[in-house]
Amino acid sequence: MQAPSNTSELEAYLGWSIGADLLSKNLEDVLSQSYSDLEGASPKKEFITSWERTRKKLLEPVAADGRLDDHAFLFEFFPITGRKFAMDVMILGTSSLGYPRITIVEVKMWDRVTKVKGGYCYLGTKEERHPLDQAKFYASNITLMHSICTQQGGVVNSCSFVPLTTPKTGTGNQKLLNYPEKGSPNFLTVTDLIDYHLSHAPNEYQNDHLKLLKSRKLHTSPSLAAFALLPFSGASGIGLSTEQEKAANAILSSCKTKRDNKRVIIVNGGPGTGKSVIALKVFGEMMKAHIGAFRYLTNSANFRDDLKGMLFTYMYSHPTLGSSPDDSRVDYLVEKFSAIWQGTKKNEYKLLIADEAQSLELRHKDGNMYKQTLTPPVIDIIQQAQVSAFFLDPNQAKKKNMFGSTEHIITAAKLLGVEVLEFELHEQFRCGGRDDVVKIVEEIYGHRAKPSPINKVEINPFKINVFDCIHDLELALTKLPKADSTRIIAGFAWPWKKGEQKNPDYFDVSFTCRCGKIFERSWNIDYGTDSVDPRKSNGFIHATKTDFQSDILSIHTTQGIEFDNVGLILGKDVSLDSAGNLRYSLLKGTDNNVDEKTIANNYRTISTRSRALLFIYALDNAVSNQINNYLNQRVV
Numbered sequence: 268m269q270a271p272s273n274t275s276e277l278e279a280y281l282g283w284s285i286g287a288d289l290l291s292k293n294l295e296d297v298l299s300q301s302y303s304d305l306e307g308a309s310p311k312k313e314f315i316t317s318w319e320r321t322r323k324k325l326l327e328p329v330a331a332d333g334r335l336d337d338h339a340f341l342f343e344f345f346p347i348t349g350r351k352f353a354m355d356v357m358i359l360g361t362s363s364l365g366y367p368r369i370t371i372v373e374v375k376m377w378d379r380v381t382k383v384k385g386g387y388c389y390l391g392t393k394e395e396r397h398p399l400d401q402a403k404f405y406a407s408n409i410t411l412m413h414s415i416c417t418q419q420g421g422v423v424n425s426c427s428f429v430p431l432t433t434p435k436t437g438t439g440n441q442k443l444l445n446y447p448e449k450g451s452p453n454f455l456t457v458t459d460l461i462d463y464h465l466s467h468a469p470n471e472y473q474n475d476h477l478k479l480l481k482s483r484k485l486h487t488s489p490s491l492a493a494f495a496l497l498p499f500s501g502a503s504g505i506g507l508s509t510e511q512e513k514a515a516n517a518i519l520s521s522c523k524t525k526r527d528n529k530r531v532i533i534v535n536g537g538p539g540t541g542k543s544v545i546a547l548k549v550f551g552e553m554m555k556a557h558i559g560a561f562r563y564l565t566n567s568a569n570f571r572d573d574l575k576g577m578l579f580t581y582m583y584s585h586p587t588l589g590s591s592p593d594d595s596r597v598d599y600l601v602e603k604f605s606a607i608w609q610g611t612k613k614n615e616y617k618l619l620i621a622d623e624a625q626s627l628e629l630r631h632k633d634g635n636m637y638k639q640t641l642t643p644p645v646i647d648i649i650q651q652a653q654v655s656a657f658f659l660d661p662n663q664a665k666k667k668n669m670f671g672s673t674e675h676i677i678t679a680a681k682l683l684g685v686e687v688l689e690f691e692l693h694e695q696f697r698c699g700g701r702d703d704v705v706k707i708v709e710e711i712y713g714h715r716a717k718p719s720p721i722n723k724v725e726i727n728p729f730k731i732n733v734f735d736c737i738h739d740l741e742l743a744l745t746k747l748p749k750a751d752s753t754r755i756i757a758g759f760a761w762p763w764k765k766g767e768q769k770n771p772d773y774f775d776v777s778f779t780c781r782c783g784k785i786f787e788r789s790w791n792i793d794y795g796t797d798s799v800d801p802r803k804s805n806g807f808i809h810a811t812k813t814d815f816q817s818d819i820l821s822i823h824t825t826q827g828i829e830f831d832n833v834g835l836i837l838g839k840d841v842s843l844d845s846a847g848n849l850r851y852s853l854l855k856g857t858d859n860n861v862d863e864k865t866i867a868n869n870y871r872t873i874s875t876r877s878r879a880l881l882f883i884y885a886l887d888n889a890v891s892n893q894i895n896n897y898l899n900q901r902v903v
């Protein structure tokens with residue numbers, strides 16, 4: 268048994284041993300010392316007790332058996348930088364061809380499990396993640412982002428070891444052992460565990476791969492990279508425009524330079540100029556290139572869920588990528604800004620992409636993550652990444668606690684002596700790339716002066732229509748091709764009642780239509796977040812659901828997404844002033860970070876989420892007539 272021999276090893280694991288040497292020192296002594304060295308404080312007593320039990324129940328019998336004498340063992344291995352979870356035990360051997368073979372063992376000393384439900388075990392009232400789920404979760408991490416697997420042809424197995432549990436038919440313990448029915452097994456005896464490991468890792472080549480595993484080089488699985496680039500490949504794929512291409516290439520070529528060559532890249536562009544497309548392309552190319560650790564940061568929970576859901580869907584359909592669909596790999600790649608605010612290492616990442624960077628927040632808010640450090644988040648990002656790319660919409664109305672701006676980022680880069688490259692995006696991709704449609708929308712909402720005299724333009728095949736009756740609008744949407752993505756979206760004009768946000772039978776949006784009938788819908792149903800399966804999280808569900816009639820979306824639940832067809836409801840927060848211009852007002856119950864300008868911007872944004880068709884229903888008669896008349900004058 269040995270402690271790590273240097274700091275970088277210490278940050279990857281707390282102890283290691285070759286099988287024959289497992290008992291030369293006590294596990295709990297070695298791990299306690301390493302823990303203190305790493306954290307600057309002694310481990311909790313329960314940790315020490317658990318390590319001691321692992322020694323007695325697992326290591327002593329393994330040593331006595333002798334069949335794993337040449338295999339390597341790692342204890343408390345941290346699979347991901349900056350993540351607090353650690354694997355209990357990893358056993359490393361090789362296949363008969365010399366490829367690394369790993370078994371991840373989640374060790375639980377439970378003598379009593381009263382209930383097993385939904386991936387959780389209950390020890391009385393105490394809830395614990397099922398150890399098999401946990402082991403598989405770790406296995407996926409290693410499979411999808413460790414060079415031992417992605418570059419060395421490694422294979423990871425997972426299992427759990429619960430020696431104190433005695434199975435008894437009809438009890439929670441019995442169910443614990445049967446769960447899940449397929450895949451990794453639960454073991455009660457060391458012999459079974461050793462047989463399981465030896466069945467795929469006879470270890471004829473002994474511990475050649477231990478060094479690589481200890482160095483914890485993060486790389487991405489090639490098939491995942493190919494998937495991420497899928498939208499950009501082939502004849503039907505998304506091509507980048509020249510200005511997008513320039514920004515993407517600058518980021519990628521900066522990543523290929525030496526580690527001390529730091530750079531900040533700022534990409535400015537209004538809504539619909541394709542910032543996220545550049546970020547996605549870079550994201551895919553980074554996965555493919557294996558040039559170091561990188562992350563995609565954005566504060567939009569819905570957009571994150573959407574991205575994670577896509578990556579996860581792919582992994583799920585390719586089981587060879589991981590030993591299970593449970594995967595925190597995507598969780599690591601796609602994160603919110605605060606995920607990197609506690610970093611201590613300089614240039615830990617090759618690249619950090621901060622999308623929607625205007626929403627970087629001040630840190631004096633409540634919450635643990637804000638208390639750790641006083642450095643502004645922009646400084647943290649620049650310090651931790653060799654290349655930091657900030658994507659900003661300079662015109663997006665900022666909420667009160669946000670302060671990401673081009674000037675702020677440039678100042679931070681100057682302070683740190685880092686070179687800055689700036690890019691501006693001008694071309695529009697909204698509304699199917701039809702500039703005229705975007706202009707007309709902006710004229711309607713008052714973002715742009717109406718042409719004088721008003722000239723008619725052809726916008727075919729794009730359609731904009733005003734409906735007198737919301738029911739007719741909805742009926743017209745149902746007649747569109749089923750393969751289209753179609754949504755009805757409303758602005759901030761509706762209260763989102765606390766306690767009813769998950770209830771599809773509670774109707775936030777409710778009004779009497781001009782036809783006399785009532786129209787009511789649930790608004791932004793909150794599907795919550797599933798930490799294991801992002802496909803079950805809010806953002807992914809809202810982005811992919813095909814039934815547009817069950818609920819209505821908002822600016823938040825449509826972040827970063829385009830639809831073929833959009834039905835828009837203009838609420839009571841839009842009226843007409845005496846000069847015939849639209850006027851915006853704050854209604855009771857409006858999000859308190861919002862002002863009149865935000866309301867106007869949001870209506871513009873959700874109106875341009877559509878690629879082919881925009882149908883409008885306005886609650887206010889004068890507004891409805893005004894827009895209808897304007898469209899008649901403006902559109903052929």
Ligand SMILES: [Zn+2]
Pocket residue numbers: 735736737738739780781782783784
């Ligand atoms: Zn109606």
